[in-house]
Amino acid sequence: MTRVxxxxxxxxxxxxGNYLGxxxxxxxxxxxxxxxxxxxxxxxxxxxxxxxxxxxxxLKLAAMLFAIGLDPEVATVFVQSHVPEHTQLGWxxxxxVSYGELSRMxxxxxxxxxxxxxxxxxxxFTYPALQAADIVLYDANxxxxxxDQRQHIEITRDIAIRFNHRFGDTLVVPEAVTPKAGAxxxxxxxxxxxxxxxxxxxxxxxxxxxxxxxxxxKFKRAVTDSDSEVYYDVKAKPGVSSLLDIxxxxxxxxxxxxxxxxxxxxxxxxxxxxxxxAMLEPIQARYRELIGDKAELGRLLRVGSDRARTVxxxxxxxxxxxxxxxxx
Ligand code: TYM
Numbered sequence: 001m002t003r004v005x006x007x008x009x010x011x012x013x014x015x016x017g018n019y020l021g022x023x024x025x026x027x028x029x030x031x032x033x034x035x036x037x038x039x040x041x042x043x044x045x046x047x048x049x050x051x052x053x054x055x056x057x058x059l060k061l062a063a064m065l066f067a068i069g070l071d072p073e074v075a076t077v078f079v080q081s082h083v084p085e086h087t088q089l090g091w092x093x094x095x096x097v098s099y100g101e102l103s104r105m106x107x108x109x110x111x112x113x114x115x116x117x118x119x120x121x122x123x124x125f126t127y128p129a130l131q132a133a134d135i136v137l138y139d140a141n142x143x144x145x146x147x148d149q150r151q152h153i154e155i156t157r158d159i160a161i162r163f164n165h166r167f168g169d170t171l172v173v174p175e176a177v178t179p180k181a182g183a184x185x186x187x188x189x190x191x192x193x194x195x196x197x198x199x200x201x202x203x204x205x206x207x208x209x210x211x212x213x214x215x216x217x218k219f220k221r222a223v224t225d226s227d228s229e230v231y232y233d234v235k236a237k238p239g240v241s242s243l244l245d246i247x248x249x250x251x252x253x254x255x256x257x258x259x260x261x262x263x264x265x266x267x268x269x270x271x272x273x274x275x276x277x278a279m280l281e282p283i284q285a286r287y288r289e290l291i292g293d294k295a296e297l298g299r300l301l302r303v304g305s306d307r308a309r310t311v312x313x314x315x316x317x318x319x320x321x322x323x324x325x326x327x328x
Pocket of ligand 1: 007009043134147148185
């Protein structure tokens with residue numbers, strides 16, 4: 001059975017980019033495939049400095065993951081810090097990747113540029129090695145992610161191939177899986193940048209828990225392009241193309257086909273807003289129910305983390321054995 005693994009950081013609230021780019025795909029394959037999904041709190045340490053924040057955001061994120069439809073009966077949802085094998089294998093991965101490879105990561109360059117003048121942790125630099133460990137620990141064949149994670153999956157493949165070359169066939173080499181529409185959801189205020197938790201203003205970012213009025217308002221104020229024609233061309237018409245992409249992802253259609261149905265920006269903005277409200281309303285209702293029972297969320301995460309550990313500890317033992325470390 002195909003093994004799937006993907007993770008999300010508990011930094012800030014979940015936004016539409018996370019959902020359309022990745023989370024929705026986590027749900028769609030869960031009954032046919034063996035799926036593992038992690039809340040990667042240790043990755044979030046690379047940018048989180050205040051005490052007492054991550055525990056709460058982890059629980060809220062768990063509620064969101066179950067609200068979008070992950071079924072705890074079939075999907076293993078776990079917390080990264082509850083599975084110590086991640087950091088153990090992370091070290092092995094750090095020793096299997098080069099300084100030069102890590103230096104070429106665009107996410108590292110972007111994140112350090114944004115943090116200029118602030119503390120830049122070594123963890124931000126070695127981040128892809130821990131991410132590689134997250135993936136190979138579960139012998140994952142597929143990694144459903146948004147477009148911005150492609151480079152991290154590529155480096156994971158390179159690390160796994162190098163490890164296998166050095167120590168014999170041990171690790172499964174994974175592949176990134178991205179959706180047709182929604183792989184890169186853009187900021188509504190700056191359609192040349194991806195929608196992100198760290199956007200300068202939240203006017204361009206649709207949060208999963210935004211109320212219908214704010215969603216409609218954010219779409220209404222979305223930045224469009226200088227002429228008033230509607231057609232799909234990401235380079236020439238980034239604003240309109242981003243709206244068409246979102247509408248296509250929400251309605252399971254193609255952006256090019258949708259473009260032919262509009263002659264003005266106003267109706268396109270209104271329809272995109274309505275489609276997103278309709279898509280999010282049931283998720284928001286389930287989220288409100290789930291977040292009311294934190295003890296149950298904690299229980300589900302413990303069950304998930306136990307299941308995850310069973311798989312992760314076997315892989316770590318295989319890795320140590322392949323290297324030839326002295327058994328404990
Ligand atoms: P994170 O937490 O930033 O985002 C979670 C997922 O959301 C996708 N995403 C987007 N997709 C489309 N458009 C956007 N604007 C957008 N913004 C975010 C991301 O591609 C991601 O799939 N490094 C990862 C977390 C991670 C991970 C892993 C992922 C750690 N270990 C192992 C996969 C496998 C990250 O920071 O994602």
